[in-house]
Amino acid sequence: MVLCPVIGKLLHKHVVLASASPRRQEILSNAGLRFEVVPSRFKEKLCKASFPTPSAYAVETAKQKALEVARRMHQKDLRAPDVVIGADTIVTIGGLILEKPVDKQDAYRMLSRLNGKEHSVFTGVAIVHCSDRDGRLHTEVLDFYEETTVKFSELSEELLREYIDSGEPMDKAGGYGIQALGGMLVEHVRGDFLNVVGFPLNHFCKKLAQLYCPPRPGDVRGAERDSIPAVDTFEDLSDLEGGGGSDPAWGGRGGRGGEEAGGAPPQAPGPRDADLNGAAEEKRPPFPTGLLELMEGFKASKALFTACKLNVFDVLRDQGPLKAVDIARKINASVCGTGRLLEACAALGLLHKTDAGYSNTEAADLHLVSDSAHSLHGLAVYNDSHVWDLFTHLDLAARDGAEQARGASGTKAERLFQSAETTLLFMRAMHGLSKLTARDVATAFDLSRFTSACDLGGCTGALAHELAREYPRLQVTVFDLPDVTEHARGFQPDGQRTEHVRFVPGDFFTDALPRAQLYVLSRVLHDWPDDRVHHLLSRISSCCEPGGGVLVAEAAAMEEEEAAAARRRGLQPLGLLLLGAGRPRSARELGQLLQRHGFRDVRVAPAGDLLRVVLGTRAAP
Numbered sequence: 001m002v003l004c005p006v007i008g009k010l011l012h013k014h015v016v017l018a019s020a021s022p023r024r025q026e027i028l029s030n031a032g033l034r035f036e037v038v039p040s041r042f043k044e045k046l047c048k049a050s051f052p053t054p055s056a057y058a059v060e061t062a063k064q065k066a067l068e069v070a071r072r073m074h075q076k077d078l079r080a081p082d083v084v085i086g087a088d089t090i091v092t093i094g095g096l097i098l099e100k101p102v103d104k105q106d107a108y109r110m111l112s113r114l115n116g117k118e119h120s121v122f123t124g125v126a127i128v129h130c131s132d133r134d135g136r137l138h139t140e141v142l143d144f145y146e147e148t149t150v151k152f153s154e155l156s157e158e159l160l161r162e163y164i165d166s167g168e169p170m171d172k173a174g175g176y177g178i179q180a181l182g183g184m185l186v187e188h189v190r191g192d193f194l195n196v197v198g199f200p201l202n203h204f205c206k207k208l209a210q211l212y213c214p215p216r217p218g219d220v221r222g223a224e225r226d227s228i229p230a231v232d233t234f235e236d237l238s239d240l241e242g243g244g245g246s247d248p249a250w251g252g253r254g255g256r257g258g259e260e261a262g263g264a265p266p267q268a269p270g271p272r273d274a275d276l277n278g279a280a281e282e283k284r285p286p287f288p289t290g291l292l293e294l295m296e297g298f299k300a301s302k303a304l305f306t307a308c309k310l311n312v313f314d315v316l317r318d319q320g321p322l323k324a325v326d327i328a329r330k331i332n333a334s335v336c337g338t339g340r341l342l343e344a345c346a347a348l349g350l351l352h353k354t355d356a357g358y359s360n361t362e363a364a365d366l367h368l369v370s371d372s373a374h375s376l377h378g379l380a381v382y383n384d385s386h387v388w389d390l391f392t393h394l395d396l397a398a399r400d401g402a403e404q405a406r407g408a409s410g411t412k413a414e415r416l417f418q419s420a421e422t423t424l425l426f427m428r429a430m431h432g433l434s435k436l437t438a439r440d441v442a443t444a445f446d447l448s449r450f451t452s453a454c455d456l457g458g459c460t461g462a463l464a465h466e467l468a469r470e471y472p473r474l475q476v477t478v479f480d481l482p483d484v485t486e487h488a489r490g491f492q493p494d495g496q497r498t499e500h501v502r503f504v505p506g507d508f509f510t511d512a513l514p515r516a517q518l519y520v521l522s523r524v525l526h527d528w529p530d531d532r533v534h535h536l537l538s539r540i541s542s543c544c545e546p547g548g549g550v551l552v553a554e555a556a557a558m559e560e561e562e563a564a565a566a567r568r569r570g571l572q573p574l575g576l577l578l579l580g581a582g583r584p585r586s587a588r589e590l591g592q593l594l595q596r597h598g599f600r601d602v603r604v605a606p607a608g609d610l611l612r613v614v615l616g617t618r619a620a621p
């Protein structure tokens, strides 16, 4: 006998759990599910910042874990399982996502952050239904998440150290296992306990009920089943097995934990349910956590930008930990205002706060200090002073078109190159971004067959220097507007050979292009409309010798990732509407553009989380 009939619906299917977590295996097998375990090889390193909410990140990771297993099994046996289940558990506190600690120190950082406070645990789950269509894998995904709130007691340093020494934190999200020794750290839990352990069984069963047990006409619960069918429906459920109407209603969404953030809006309150006494009880919609976070999101960005602009992170890198009053003096600001700003930065996970005062987190030291090797300080200042202003005209752009919104401030080039100061602001922003992605772009393909390259719109030369470092035979020319090349000297890397990189001023639409075997367009094409892109590619094509190449890097998606990437890239078209006349293009579209301009053997490769690189070889005319 199977206690839970909805779980029983999966008994005749080949179910795979795409997880190495022993806890998930135990929860599901205790519930009577029969499944094969195939741990996912998906690397959990999606860019967290590109998700609107932590839950959206957990759901996407769960989905990618399951899809990776479905694809691998289909490729290997040319037959995928019927259903693949993926899950991902994360802990969030003050806007920061905590996953499994990488070492004891990391575990200590996580547990100290949770100490005495309340945090949320999200588990994202993906149920992937697979089928084979003419040898091709077809997948349909149902995903959801569950949130549980956990409050830690005030714990002594000694207890934390001892707990870490037990080894338990290492393979657990947030660095604790609530089901074992970690239970001693917890004062109370609000929500599903098993969700904290790694799998929201209750919500999962409700989803299965939605999929496999659609309500019959006259069902008082209405179309949306959000509870596990009651015992008196057991027989009805088995009747449905194999009969008409048992097809899964894939695509249904909803539930207590809420929608995948950024997805469909919360459902409107449903019809009133009748309780056992016949009294009507109002059905409450899920709490709109994701929406509220989105509505407040701009404040978080502004706090980060302001702290960068006031050089808070520079001061703390050099002299931290410091108290608010000392930081205020050093950045020449009011004590009260600085205190509030520091509190906000600590809540956002940008600063640590201890009895000794404030200090930088690792991420702040790496990326928010103005002169660090991987600094994004310039990008923060540019977004604050330039992009922020533009976005205040978004309503105008949406209503009256981009030209109207941009009209007052001129074209992109006019705005950016108004003065040396605005040019440098833009260049610092681009420099930080390019350095972050340069290595991935330079190594996405083996370019060692080329001895000369021209980086069109190469700005500060960050990518050019990386190319020259990676391929010692390569001479790289950076071709950019005179306003840019004039200031490029200030961005040259220290302690690196720079003689392989030269800067040539010019406009790639009108001036003669420098001769090169390989032309590089990194994050350039999205700024331009189709006619300009064709014009530029035809100019490159006529300069490029047969056997030469063109390398395009863009935040473009591969076809199969389109849905996931669409969410990540969702804000890009808005930026382009306000900043220029261009548009985002998929990797496939970029490949087709290259082919149209005489490039063959077009290949696409990922370059880190952010970019895709397309390489084409010039065919003989």
Ligand SMILES: O=c1[nH]cc([C@@H]2O[C@H](COP(=O)(O)OP(=O)(O)OP(=O)(O)O)[C@@H](O)[C@H]2O)c(=O)[nH]1
Pocket: 018, 019, 020, 021, 022, 023, 024, 039, 040, 044, 065, 087, 088, 089, 090, 100, 171, 172, 173, 176, 177, 178, 179, 182, 196, 197, 198
């Ligand atoms: O209280 C507890 N909290 C969390 C856990 C366990 O933590 C991990 C979370 O990690 P993740 O979701 O990435 O899953 P993995 O273990 O890496 O397995 P996958 O193969 O599915 O990626 C999870 O194991 C939870 O069970 C816990 O035990 N107690």
